[in-house]
Amino acid sequence: MENAIEVSGVTFAYGEKTILDNISLTIGQGEFVAIIGPNGSGKSTLINIMVGILKPNSGSVRIAWNNIGYLPQRSFAFNQAFPADVKEVVSMGLYAKVGLFRRLKKSDWEKVYDTLKLVDMLDYKDELIGHLSGGQQQRVFIAKALVSDPQILFLDEPTVGVDAKSQQALLDLLEKLNKERGITVVMVTHDVWAITDKVSRIICMGNGHIYPECSLDNMDTRMLSELYGYPVKLESHVHRS
Ligand SMILES: Nc1ncnc2c1ncn2[C@@H]1O[C@H](COP(=O)(O)OP(=O)(O)OP(=O)(O)O)[C@@H](O)[C@H]1O
Ligand SMILES: [Mg+2]
Structure with missing residues (x-):
């Protein structure tokens, strides 16, 4: 298997409520991918399906290795x-x-x-x-x-509650693990402004869908505001010194 992860036609619902609607994506070995999108758009659900904690109602997930690391979203x-x-x-x-x-x-x-x-x-x-x-x-x-x-590291909002300096140190660490050890990193984050120069790709989720037109190349205030449904200013959030 050449890709690290292959998600094919995955649909997932909680009762009547469809959370993921026919999602397909592939993540190559050695990629550093950020999953972004508003609250409730299904990011954690997708990660939980990729790591095998949740089973999709239809569709399939293939992962190249069985040695994966997973940091769940912090909930308590x-x-x-x-x-x-x-x-x-x-x-x-x-x-x-x-x-x-x-x-x-x-x-x-x-x-x-x-x-x-x-x-x-x-x-x-x-x-x-x-x-x-x-x-x-x-x-x-x-x-x-x-x-x-x-060989694959999944992190669901790893920097929540981490101060700006440690947040930068953590992102540097993930970048190092990705570049030097070739670990595939898949990270859910809301800190879009902090990761644009680190990741190789962004996956944008909204309403259980992936927006293919949303990419690092065209990531700007307008694109982000459309995704989140309210005005998002990229520049105002810069933490870097
Ligand atoms: N155990 C559950 N039972 C029913 N509905 C659930 C359950 N867990 C999540 N949901 C619903 O599924 C939807 C997607 O949740 P999910 O946690 O995947 O979103 P998310 O994109 O990770 O959001 P956030 O940015 O807030 O972490 C939400 O509408 C949520 O209410
Ligand atoms: Mg979540």
Whole structure:
């Protein structure tokens, strides 16, 4: 299989409500793709179908490898007393690889620490996850998605709650993983202005459809405003220093 991901004619509904309407797309190996679009347009649903958590009502998904990393959309904060520390949370990302009941080896823990270093959270390895700030937790979850050296990385709004400097560092990290290790990256984001110089392609979703005319080349205020249905100014959001 030459492509990393092939989605063919996927339709998905919650009850009577069609969320994805006959969606087809391919993502090539080594691409860095951003999925954008307004709230409720089906971005997370599409990601969940691509990673196999949801089954489409019709159509199919093919993925070139089975070693994938997935960072779900953040939907809850950890209870302060959640009984796992940072290194344990990241090590959970290895269980698919090593098996739930096998003990981690020294080399596994080294991998955990290397990955924590990559997201600049090694100093917190012994802290309870519930004692970290939201943005710090998010970086730990990114490490968890990365620790098994996935060939495809799916991230659903990875920078929500992450401050501007860390957001830039995270995008730089994803760019590095994509360019240097050839990892295919598929990321849902609303931070359109922050990713235009990083990604190789944008996929624009609205009302369960993909807009083929929406691309990086013609991405401007008018195109984005049409997609989102309200005036979107690209320039006003620039975080870069
Ligand atoms: N478990 C569910 N049961 C019923 N409807 C759902 C469920 N999950 C999502 N939906 C509906 O499916 C639609 C698409 O949701 P989805 O989470 O895919 O959107 P999204 O594009 O990721 O939005 P956001 O930008 O807010 O994350 C929404 O209208 C939502 O209300
Ligand atoms: Mg979503």
